Amino acid sequence: MSNLEDLYREVILDHYRTPRNKGELPPPATCTEGANPLCGDEIRIFLDIADGVVRDVRFSGHGCSISQASASMMTIAVKGKSVADVRAVAKRFKQLMTIEEDDGKVPADIRLGDIEALQGVVKYPVRIKCAVLGWNTLLEGLDSART
Amino acid sequence: MTLDVAAVRREFALLSRMVAGKPIHYLDSANTSHKPECVINAMSSFMRESYSPIGRSSYSLATEASDVYEAARTKVAKFINARSSREVVFTKNATESLNLAAQSWGRANLQPGDAVVLTHMEHHANIVPWQMLAKEKGFEIRWVPLTSDFQLDLSSLDQLLRGAKAFAFTSMSNVLGTINPTRELCAAAHAAGAIAIVDGCQSVPHMATDVQQWNADMLAFSSHKMCGPTGVGVLWAREDLLDSMPPFLGGGGMISEVRLDDFTCAELPHKFEAGTPPIVEVVGLGTAVDFLQGIGMNEVRRHEMELTNYAYHALTARYGNDITIHGPVNPEMRGATFSFAFRGVHPHDVSQVLDQHNVYVRAGHHCAKPLMRLIGANATARASMYLYSNESDVDALVEALDDVSSIF
Numbered sequence: 001m002s003n004l005e006d007l008y009r010e011v012i013l014d015h016y017r018t019p020r021n022k023g024e025l026p027p028p029a030t031c032t033e034g035a036n037p038l039c040g041d042e043i044r045i046f047l048d049i050a051d052g053v054v055r056d057v058r059f060s061g062h063g064c065s066i067s068q069a070s071a072s073m074m075t076i077a078v079k080g081k082s083v084a085d086v087r088a089v090a091k092r093f094k095q096l097m098t099i100e101e102d103d104g105k106v107p108a109d110i111r112l113g114d115i116e117a118l119q120g121v122v123k124y125p126v127r128i129k130c131a132v133l134g135w136n137t138l139l140e141g142l143d144s145a146r147t
Numbered sequence: 148m149t150l151d152v153a154a155v156r157r158e159f160a161l162l163s164r165m166v167a168g169k170p171i172h173y174l175d176s177a178n179t180s181h182k183p184e185c186v187i188n189a190m191s192s193f194m195r196e197s198y199s200p201i202g203r204s205s206y207s208l209a210t211e212a213s214d215v216y217e218a219a220r221t222k223v224a225k226f227i228n229a230r231s232s233r234e235v236v237f238t239k240n241a242t243e244s245l246n247l248a249a250q251s252w253g254r255a256n257l258q259p260g261d262a263v264v265l266t267h268m269e270h271h272a273n274i275v276p277w278q279m280l281a282k283e284k285g286f287e288i289r290w291v292p293l294t295s296d297f298q299l300d301l302s303s304l305d306q307l308l309r310g311a312k313a314f315a316f317t318s319m320s321n322v323l324g325t326i327n328p329t330r331e332l333c334a335a336a337h338a339a340g341a342i343a344i345v346d347g348c349q350s351v352p353h354m355a356t357d358v359q360q361w362n363a364d365m366l367a368f369s370s371h372k373m374c375g376p377t378g379v380g381v382l383w384a385r386e387d388l389l390d391s392m393p394p395f396l397g398g399g400g401m402i403s404e405v406r407l408d409d410f411t412c413a414e415l416p417h418k419f420e421a422g423t424p425p426i427v428e429v430v431g432l433g434t435a436v437d438f439l440q441g442i443g444m445n446e447v448r449r450h451e452m453e454l455t456n457y458a459y460h461a462l463t464a465r466y467g468n469d470i471t472i473h474g475p476v477n478p479e480m481r482g483a484t485f486s487f488a489f490r491g492v493h494p495h496d497v498s499q500v501l502d503q504h505n506v507y508v509r510a511g512h513h514c515a516k517p518l519m520r521l522i523g524a525n526a527t528a529r530a531s532m533y534l535y536s537n538e539s540d541v542d543a544l545v546e547a548l549d550d551v552s553s554i555f
Contacts, residue, residue: 041526066496
């Protein structure tokens with residue numbers, strides 16, 4: 001069919017069909033809401049942070065395959081990592097999405113792994129917002145957990 | 148006589164554009180329409196040959212430009228059967244027209260204890276301006292609900308309108324395609340002592356408009372959805388109403404006299420046209436009106452009804468329960484705008500796959516979030532047609548949807 005295969009890679013469709021860490025966490029986990037006002041997508045990220053480590057994470061809400069798959073892959077990438085490393089992963093991801101420049105500050109050992117499958121999104125600029133929705137919400141959650 | 152779609156399409160150069168070596172199928176006309184050659188030519192030749200300021204300078208070229216500008220106003224007035232061209236105000240777009248209605252008429256007439264009635268199928272442009280003013284003025288906003296078959300539920304309309312000062316509603320839903328009984332709604336508003344403000348963005352481009360037959364008080368619509376350029380909209384209002392309304396934007400062109408301590412307003416409609424207006428765009432709109440009148444709005448409507456019927460049957464025959472069309476079935480009750488859900492696939496993914504086949508639909512909430520909540524969707528895909536759309540566009544949509552299933 002098409003170069004849509006670049007966008008809808010199998011690993012993305014897999015996370016879309018079978019999202020990981022979908023659900024909620026009870027308080028005292030933080031809950032942060034994010035929305036894409038353009039398309040109506042909404043997401044909630046639940047974070048259980050202790051001793052500077054993201055011990056658990058869940059996401060809920062609804063959205064397109066790209067936003068859901070990206071959030072699902074994100075939960076796997078950040079679970080068990082230190083807050084500093086999570087921020088670095090998020091920064092690396094935004095660099096992949098071309099919305100942040102590589103300023104050389106992300107340590108070389110921070111890798112995205114499967115998440116790199118989302119690289120195809122860059123060819124479809126309107127979908128970048130879908131891909132980063134969960135990540136931006138995650139970053140807001142980290143900020144609110146700190147205060 | 149039926150509309151010669153092939154001939155109409157030849158007027159729209161963009162429709163024959165190829166993308167990736169294949170023809171395009173533009174199904175987003177409820178969003179914005181394409182422009183015929185006559186409109187493009189009228190705008191460029193006006194700029195080449197007659198462009199000048201209007202209404203300000205007295206040399207011959209400026210007079211000529213003013214005449215062309217005012218002739219466009221007369222064309223628009225006739226197009227909607229206004230009593231006079233003094234009732235036609237040019238704005239930036241329909242959104243500004245509705246903001247003008249709220250900020251000028253609403254600010255002067257609404258106070259705590261008053262009510263404005265809206266409907267559940269309004270575009271944000273006919274919701275937010277009233278909410279903004281209500282926050283300040285403390286009046287109540289009431290909502291006309293919908294029936295299960297996507298019509299306005301008029302069973303409690305009289306009750307909702309009791310004590311209301313204005314009833315602002317769309318003549319055709321930009322999501323559902325539902326055509327509302329504008330004349331009856333205006334009558335109901337008047338019976339309750341309210342004025343009737345019609346958002347005509349979706350109906351004015353697609354069917355004959357007669358503000359006198361409706362007995363409406365105000366009508367907002369935009370040029371860019373009716374073959375005209377962006378950058379200009381219209382607010383029509385009854386002359387006595389416009390006379391009683393304070394100005395909206397202040398500046399040049401809208402005044403009669405300015406002293407250090409006060410000003411007086413210009414005559415209608417200039418009182419509401421502060422600053423240099425979109426002169427070239429108004430000329431383009433005038434030509435778009437000529438174009439549509441030349442075809443005949445009843446012909447446009449008939450063509451779109453046939454196409455609506457064709458599309459409804461083509462989509463449901465092929466996909467049955469896999470497709471849910473959010474809108475009336477009967478083509479007499481609806482325009483050629485189809486919002487749909489397809490096999491549980493997110494509308495963004497649907498539109499992405501359709502794009503691969505050069506089938507251009509809009510995915511999202513269509514600036515009608517309260518309505519989306521009501522129909523239980525966060526977003527829909529929307530295919531919307533116009534006088535230049537044809538069965539091949541519909542067929543391409545039907546075929547391309549099949550590909551959606553192959554991925555998801």
